[in-house]
Amino acid sequence: MHLYELPIHQLRDKIDRQEVSPAEVLAAFYRRINEVEERVKAYITLTEEQAGVRASEPLSGPLAGVPLAIKDNISTAGIKTTCSSRLLANYVPPYDATVVNRLNQAGAIILGKTNLDEFAMGSSTENSGLYPTRNPWNLECVPGGSSGGSAAAVAAGAAAGALGSDTGGSIRQPAAFCGVVGLKPTYGNVSRYGLVAFASSLDQIGPITKDVADAALLLNAICGHDPLDSTSVDRPQPDYTQFIKEGVQGMRIGLPREYFSMDFDQEVKTSVLAAVQRLEQAGARVEEVSLPSADFALAAYYIIAPAEASSNLARYDGVRYGYRSKQNAKLSEMFTSTRSQGFGDEVKRRIMLGTYALSSGYYDAYYLKAQQARTLIKEDFDQLFKEYDLLISPTTPTTAFKFGEMSDPIDMYQADIFTVPVNIAGIPAISLPCGLDSKGLPIGLQMMGGHFAEGKILQAAYTLEQLLAFKEQPAEVGGAE
Amino acid sequence: MRMEYEVVIGLEVHAQLATVSKIFCGCSTEFGGEANSQICPICLGLPGTLPVLNKKVVDYALMAGLALNCELSRHSKFDRKNYFYPDLPKAYQISQFDRPICQNGYIEIETAAGRKRIGITRIHMEEDAGKLNHEGSIDCSTGSLVDYNRTGVPLIEIVSEPDLRSPAETREYLNQLKQILQYLGVSDCNMEEGSLRCDANVSLRPLGQKEFGTKTELKNMNSFKAVEKALHYEITRQRSLLEQGKKVVQETRTWDDNLAQTISMREKEEAHDYRYFPEPDLLPLEVDHSWIEQIRSNLPELPREKKERFIDQYGLPEYDAGVLTASRALADFFEEGVRAYHEPKAISNWMMGEFLRLLKEAGITVEQAKITGQLLAELLQLIDEGTISSKLAKTVFAESFKTGKDPAAIVEEKGLKQISDQGQLDQLVSRVIAAHPAVVADIRNGKDQAIGFLVGQIMKETRGKANPGLVNKLIREKIETG
Structure with missing residues (x-):
């Protein structure tokens, strides 16, 4: 077993027992990055020098010496934070995001910043303003997105774990495509301070890891109230690792009828239902349930998210930082040409959608309507979680698709159909691998819980992980000698 | 139209x-x-x-x-x-x-x-x-x-x-x-x-x-x-x-x-x-x-309430109350003065006259002025006690306005204390009467207002420090008896 293949909790044991030093672990990961990065292209920036300095210092904390990757839309002081956009290609924040501070305090070491769809808008990293990341299971396939770089890095052993951000599925979908675990926490459980905003009311940072226990470890490190984020919730924090134990006896699990009756990949459906059966055999009570408002979720999402994005991305005007167009004889010309040249097509599309939805005369018909739909969706979920501990669905309707396969943006948006409602409702959800399809690509299963039910989700996910014993490794990048 | x-x-x-x-x-x-x-x-x-x-x-x-x-x-x-x-x-x-x-x-x-x-x-x-x-x-x-x-x-x-x-x-x-x-x-x-x-x-x-x-x-x-x-x-x-x-x-x-x-x-x-x-x-x-209740209970007195209270509590004319409540600092100055001096109208007069004039000349705000309501009250007491004349009090006020020094100290320092010593004034009165026989004759012939000229001469010689009431009395006595 190579060091880079180990989950975080095993690495930590080795470091604690002084079988290996943080510097040795770090070196092993950079060797692995050198091996695979040319093919996978998970990273935008590698911070080998800073990481080396840090590994030589005395580190303490629950993540002491653990090398992690950070999605490049999370601010890191003194390290470029590009959001994979031409507009921010040379932007260096003067401050650390709260999650980065917390990881540092927990003793973690940052390996580098990972690729994403520009400003986290997309499901494949094809919208990256720099280059796409490739799926370690099949280099002709996308790794998913927008946190495709983070998921691919973890899958390829190029990071022990990673942070992603999830606005409509951007942690869970790439985790599913890359055969790793991705957790989207309850809205307000993890501080957004320092996360470059896409859609403020939906964005949430979360871990992408090799297994469920690692997800609990990383969540412990990053969660909790932050006075710098007014939307972060002030409540007592549980130790999430205490939920890393087997047991679903008596747990009530719902399968949303509306999801499973959709037309999607049969292999995905079969694999997810087989996994559900394993949980049932282990003592869970499984029932079909109804989520009638789920139909509106995607439509509401594609109003709310672009509306907020159109406002959040307005600050990239060439005045203070980032790219500035040379065509700037007049102020309005500078604004227009900077943004026309700086943003990619998908970002422009969403800014236009959002601007339109917020315009006077359309606001009531679009934005207000979408917020009303949001309320209904929330109520539907709240109602279900009075009776059920968890809901289970596939994470994605298909396994990883090929580059260029989803040329129509609407097809691409459909890829988020199972993940988006979770963000709309602000609830937590996890994706974990439940098998491979006939092409040898991983299938993701999604577990959703009520607000702040991360503990329950982790326990059920851990139980399923043990039952399935999914041990396959990505074929394409292979092991090192 | x-x-x-x-x-x-x-x-x-x-x-x-x-x-x-x-x-x-x-x-x-x-x-x-x-x-x-x-x-x-x-x-x-x-x-x-x-x-x-x-x-x-x-x-x-x-x-x-x-x-x-x-x-x-x-x-x-x-x-x-x-x-x-x-x-x-x-x-x-x-x-x-x-x-x-x-x-x-x-x-x-x-x-x-x-x-x-x-x-x-x-x-x-x-x-x-x-x-x-x-x-x-x-x-x-x-x-x-x-x-x-x-x-x-x-x-x-x-x-x-x-x-x-x-x-x-x-x-x-x-x-x-x-x-x-x-x-x-x-x-x-x-x-x-x-x-x-x-x-x-x-x-x-x-x-x-x-x-x-x-x-x-x-x-x-x-x-x-x-x-x-x-x-x-x-x-x-x-x-x-x-x-x-x-x-x-x-x-x-x-x-x-x-x-x-x-x-x-x-x-x-x-x-x-x-x-x-x-x-x-x-x-x-x-x-x-x-x-809301916490804010309400800490709300300060507002201008209109304060103005009405100044009229009721201190017996000020409406005009005075309006001027003095124009700003909170001015009103606070007034109330500080009133706490240390019994005659609110006198405080008001000095503020509306000398104080506002000096503020305007200096181009500063009430908060920036060095003099306080307490110092003004002390000054008025010095006048009441006969320590200084009300004319010289203006000089003392201006000095206190500039420096924030207390009026008694200024009086001492500048030797502005009123001369109320009869012996000292007697000599002066005799000299002035002797020097102006024509004026004295006028007074004797009933031109009473000419006495002011003689008082003025004495004030001039004492650089304003002579007690004018006493001087007046001494002149009359001297002319009548002389």
Whole structure:
């Protein structure tokens, strides 16, 4: 077993027992990055020098010496934070995001910043303003997105774990495509301070890891109230690792009828239902349930998210930082040409959608309507979680698709159909691998819980992980000698 | 026949709140710092930063709302007002759109026709923008620099109903508003430093007509006087258009103080769409009963209450009470004096005379003056005790005003003590009588007022220090007996 293949909790044991030093672990990961990065292209920036300095210092904390990757839309002081956009290609924040501070305090070491769809808008990293990341299971396939770089890095052993951000599925979908675990926490459980905003009311940072226990470890490190984020919730924090134990006896699990009756990949459906059966055999009570408002979720999402994005991305005007167009004889010309040249097509599309939805005369018909739909969706979920501990669905309707396969943006948006409602409702959800399809690509299963039910989700996910014993490794990048 | 028009004016006043730190971050709000020295990632709107509401801003807005007789909103929220400009680093201003913190209030103003109520539509909280500094002159500028120190300084916008009917009423409304905000301590209302800014909407309509005429919006008025002048100009301009049968164009006009006229900024109000929507980075603002009660119980006495109390409690004439309550500092000065001296009217006279005159000469505020109410009281006691003459007291007051020294010390130091020693004065009186036989003869012949000349001579010789009453008495005695 190579060091880079180990989950975080095993690495930590080795470091604690002084079988290996943080510097040795770090070196092993950079060797692995050198091996695979040319093919996978998970990273935008590698911070080998800073990481080396840090590994030589005395580190303490629950993540002491653990090398992690950070999605490049999370601010890191003194390290470029590009959001994979031409507009921010040379932007260096003067401050650390709260999650980065917390990881540092927990003793973690940052390996580098990972690729994403520009400003986290997309499901494949094809919208990256720099280059796409490739799926370690099949280099002709996308790794998913927008946190495709983070998921691919973890899958390829190029990071022990990673942070992603999830606005409509951007942690869970790439985790599913890359055969790793991705957790989207309850809205307000993890501080957004320092996360470059896409859609403020939906964005949430979360871990992408090799297994469920690692997800609990990383969540412990990053969660909790932050006075710098007014939307972060002030409540007592549980130790999430205490939920890393087997047991679903008596747990009530719902399968949303509306999801499973959709037309999607049969292999995905079969694999997810087989996994559900394993949980049932282990003592869970499984029932079909109804989520009638789920139909509106995607439509509401594609109003709310672009509306907020159109406002959040307005600050990239060439005045203070980032790219500035040379065509700037007049102020309005500078604004227009900077943004026309700086943003990619998908970002422009969403800014236009959002601007339109917020315009006077359309606001009531679009934005207000979408917020009303949001309320209904929330109520539907709240109602279900009075009776059920968890809901289970596939994470994605298909396994990883090929580059260029989803040329129509609407097809691409459909890829988020199972993940988006979770963000709309602000609830937590996890994706974990439940098998491979006939092409040898991983299938993701999604577990959703009520607000702040991360503990329950982790326990059920851990139980399923043990039952399935999914041990396959990505074929394409292979092991090192 | 000449048509009579009624003037309709509504005001939008922006007041900078006197908080120590900005509305959404911890940066200082102090005026006049070196450009971009009071900024941080949050007020610069750097990617990933988030606003956190300064509770003091809400306190101040609630105080203003209570003092301006508003309904306070228990459920309020912030919204984003989206527009591009280099002084607006997030390209949106966090403001309040459809649920402002206060609504439906009023201010009472004094007019020639008696007391009048001016409605206040709303008060909302928002953040200020930065400041552009153009290199060179505005028409041939080679570039612009942005100073973000002001970005995120808290503002309240106070919107009046279109209840004002003349420039004079408008001025009175502004005076009252400024006085109230200053009393509350929520804003220093300094127009030169831009902490009070005022835009006016003005229109004319035929007298008796219900519908409003077409309005213009006036901007860039940097003093109350400028507001009054701009309104006069604009009313005359609109009236002359209407009288010629022309139409008033709805537009924004800027006041040019040098040209003394309003100038069109852009034809027709640009259809600005700010695409307001609720600010997702801030929670809805819930103001509970106990918060409101806590603000209410700490509300200071307001100008009108104070004026009435000064009349009742100290027996001051209404005019005096009005002058002394013009600012909280002046009123506090007065009350400090009254606590140490038994005659409020005497304190009032000295304040309205010497004190205000010296303040004006020195060009300083009450707060900046070194003299205190206590020192004024001590001075009045020295007069009462006969230690100094009331004439020399003015010299002592001026000295104390300048230095803050206590009057007794000044009297001592400068040797201004009144001469009431009869023996010393006797000699002087004898000498003066001997030197002016003609005047003495006049007095003996019944020209009583000529005695003043002799007193004057003695005052001159003693450089004003002789006790004038005593001198007068001695002269009379000497002339009668001599």
